Amino acid sequence: MKDNFRQSMKWFHTWVGLIVGWILFFMFLTGTLGYFYQEITRWMEPERPFIEHNITNEQLLDTAQAYLNKHAQGIDGWDIYLPNVRDQNLRVGWRHPAEPGKKRGQYKIKVLDIDSGDKVASRATGGGRLLYRMHYRLHYLSTDISYWIVGFCSMLMLLAVITGVVIHKKIFSDFFTFRAKKGLPGWLDIHNVLSVIALPFHFMITYSGLLFFLFTYMALSTYLQTNDDEYREMRKEIYPRTAHLEKANQPAEMLDVSVLYQQTKTAWQDDDLSYVEMYATNDINAQVLFVRHETDITYNPADEVMINAVTGEVIAQQAKEYTGAGMIHNGFFSLHEGQFSGPLARWIYFFTGLIGTAMIASGLILWTTKRKPQQMKKSNGPDFGYRLVEQLNIGTIVGLPIAIAMYFYANRLLPLDMAERAAWEAHVMFISWAILLIYPAFRPGAKAWSEQLTLAALVYLALPLVNALTTDKHLGNSLPQQDWNFAGFDLTFLVVGGCFAFAAYKVKVLQASKRSSKQSGKQRVRQSKPPVLAASESLLSLQQVNKEKC
C-alpha cells in the first residue's frame, strides 16, 4: 500500500480501528460492566433484603431446601446459590420442563428472604445479565447475525492490536512516556499508554472472544473435517461434563442437605461453599454436588464433592479430563470471564476493561484530532465523513454512558406493574442513545461535547438521589448496614458523575479561553486544549479514582 511495511500498517491500523470503533466501544463498555453483572442485578432488584450477618451455611441450606420441597416438587434438578461477595442473598434455581417445540425449559432463579423462608417478590428487570449479554448478543438483532457482527468486529480488533504493536516505534524506550501535551501529541501518548499498559489484556480479551464462537466462525473448516456425530463427540472432548445419575423413578426420602454438607468438611477445611446442585431430587438415585469457590482457572476436581443424598455416602467422581488444547481453550474462557477472581482482582478486571474502552475512545478521537486543522481550513466546511466521525464520537463516547445511566433510571422509575417492563428498560437505554447520537448533528462540535458531558454529569450525580426517593436501599441505609453492594453503586455513580462534571468544567474553561484569545486577536488557537483532551483526562482520572477505591 505505502512505501514501507510500517507505513502501510499504520494506514491499516487507522482504518481497521475506525470502521468498527463505535461497536467495539459498545462491546468493551457493556462487557466491562459484565464483570459486575451479579452486583448490577442485585442493585436492580431493590426489594431484596440487606446482607444478613451471622448466618451459618447449614441454616441457609435448610431454608433453601424447605422452600424447594414446597415449591419445586417434581422438578428433577435443584440449585442452591449461597450468599457471597458478589450477591449477598440466598438464591435457589431450577429448570422448568421444556415447553413443546423447545429444546430446553426456562431456568428460573428465586431470591429467598432468610427470615420468612419465602421468595422475595422483586420487580421485573433484565438486570446485569441483559446488560452484559449485549456485548456479544447485540440485543435487537438475531443471535446468528449478532455473533457474526461481533466476530467481524473482534477480528478487526485483533488486527488493530497486532498492527498497533507493529507500528509502535519505541515500545520499550517510550514505555513510561506520557507527555501531558495538548492536541495531537497528547492524544497519541494517551492512546499509546492505554494500549501498552494493558496489552496482554487487550490481546487475551479479543482472542478469547473469538474462541467463544470458534465453531460458528470456522464453520467451513469444521464442516469439511467432521460429520454431525464426530462434531458432537469433539465438543464433548473440549467441554467435558461431570456425569450424574438419571432418575430411577423410585421415590425416596433425601437427607437434609445441611447434614450432607458435614461430609465435605473432611475434604475442605474452610466454610467456603459456593453453590449446591441436586440431581434426581427425592428419588432413590438422588445426588448432591457441593461446589466451593474456584481455586483454579479451569477446573480443580478438589473443588467438588458429590454425595448420595439418600445414603449420605461420598461418591468418588471421575475427574473431568481435558485435552491439552481443551485446557488452553477453557483457560482463555476463564480469563475472559474472570469468574475466578476475588473482589480486588474483579476491580482490576473492571479497570483494565475501562482502559480498553478508553483506548478505543482515544483512538477514535485521535482520528479527528489529526484531521482537524486540515478540515477547518476548507472553504465550505469540513467533509461529511469528518463530521460523521465527530458526531458518532460524541454520541457514543459520552452518549453511551448516559444511555446506560438511563437503563438504571428506567429500572427505578418505570411503573412496577408495567407490561414488558424488563424489555422497556432496554428500550429506554437504546432510545436515549439514539437521541444522543442524532443530537450532535445540530450543534457545533465543541458545544456538543460540553453539553453532553454536562448532561452525563447531571445524570450520574442524580442517580443516588433518585435511588433514595424510590427505594429504601439508599446510602442512608446501606452504609449503616455495611451493604457494600448497594452503597458501592451509589458511591460509584457519584464518582463517575464527578469525573464527567470535571470534564465538562474543563471544556467550558477551554472554550472561554479560546473565545477570549480570539477576541484579543492572538493566534493561540493551536495552544488551546481541545475539549476532547479534557474528556480523556476525565477517563484517566476516573480510572485513577476507581483504582484508589480498591
Add this chain to the structure above:
Amino acid sequence: MLVLTSLCFTAMVLFCLAMTKHREQVIVHEVSILAVHFFRPLAWLLLSFTAYLSVDMYGWSIGPALLFGALTIAILLLTLLLTYRAKIVPKLAIVMSLIAIISIFIS
C-alpha cells in the same frame, strides 16, 4: 494482590531509573554510573521474584493472570506519577516495597 501490585511498581520504578530520560525526571542529584548498571538486572530479578510469588500464592493458572493485572495497574500509576508528581516516585517505591516485605513476612 496488593503485594503483587506494590512489587510490580517497585520493579517498574527500577526499570525507569535505568533509563536516562526518566532518571533525570525522578532524581535531582547525579547517580553513579555503576549503580545505574545495576538497576535493570535488579528490576528483572524483582519481576521474576514477583512472578514466582504470584504462582506461589495463587497457583499456576490464576497467578500469572493476576500478575498481568497488577503490572497494568502499577505501570498506569507510575506513568501518571511521572507526568504529574515525578519527585515522589522514589519515596513511594521505598514505602511500597516495605509494605510488601512486611506483609510477605506476616502471611
Add this chain to the structure above:
Amino acid sequence: MSYLFTKFNLASPRWPVFSRILAATFGGYALATASSLFISQLLLNVVGKYQAIHIGLMLTFIVYACAAMWVFSVESASKAWMGLIKLTIFFTITTWLLMQFTGANS
C-alpha cells in the same frame, strides 16, 4: 454512458483498495480454512483427530490476521490475490498428500 465511466473510474485509487478488502476478507478466510486443514492433518497422529482439528481451528485467527496484514502491505492488489491463491492451493495440495500418507478419510 460516459458519465458512468467517469463515475466508476477503474483507474481510481479506490478500486485496488476495495479489491484488497475483498482479498483480505474472503481470500484470508479461505487461506485460514486451508491452513486449519493442513495443521490438523499434520498433527493427526501426534495428538489424535479431535485435538488436531481443534488446534488447527484455534490457530486460524492468527493465520487470518497475518494474511490480512500481508494483503495490505504488498505493492499491488493483484500480487496480494496471487499470493493468497498460491498459498491456499499449496495448503490444500499438501493436505491432500498428507491424507494419502496417513490414510485418513476426512
